[in-house]
Amino acid sequence: MFGLGFQEVLLILFIALIVVGPGKLPDLARALGRGLAEFRRATNELKSTFDQDETVQELKKEFRSAQSQIMLEKLGSSSSAEGSTAAQAAEGPAGSSGAVPAASVSGSAKDVPQKEDALQGQSPGDGKAS
Numbered sequence: 001m002f003g004l005g006f007q008e009v010l011l012i013l014f015i016a017l018i019v020v021g022p023g024k025l026p027d028l029a030r031a032l033g034r035g036l037a038e039f040r041r042a043t044n045e046l047k048s049t050f051d052q053d054e055t056v057q058e059l060k061k062e063f064r065s066a067q068s069q070i071m072l073e074k075l076g077s078s079s080s081a082e083g084s085t086a087a088q089a090a091e092g093p094a095g096s097s098g099a100v101p102a103a104s105v106s107g108s109a110k111d112v113p114q115k116e117d118a119l120q121g122q123s124p125g126d127g128k129a130s
Contacts, residue, residue, distance in 0.1 A: 004012075020028050
């Protein structure tokens with residue numbers, strides 16, 4: 001266990017018998033045995049805690065990898081959907097491949113400054129442009 005042979009253990013027991021005495025040696029051995037059992041129990045609990053912690057860490061790692069894989073799939077599907085929408089917008093309403101830019105199809109980028117200019121010209125009370 002600790003590199004002690006049979007002779008060393010006998011020597012330790014003989015010294016303990018002399019120091020403690022024959023009357024209290026059984027009580028000392030009993031207390032030592034209980035202490036050793038408690039130490040083993042605590043060690044086993046600590047090992048099981050580490051095993052549980054290790055299992056939890058593995059589960060977290062698997063969860064994070066699955067989560068990142070799902071996010072990549074969502075990004076991949078949304079970018080392919082955007083690409084098909086842009087291709088449909090470039091084709092035009094009748095499927096012709098007219099040279100209509102995608103920004104003018106949506107119209108939102110060009111129309112915003114014109115709408116803001118129109119709103120700034122109106123007074124809040126009458127609803128008409130001045």
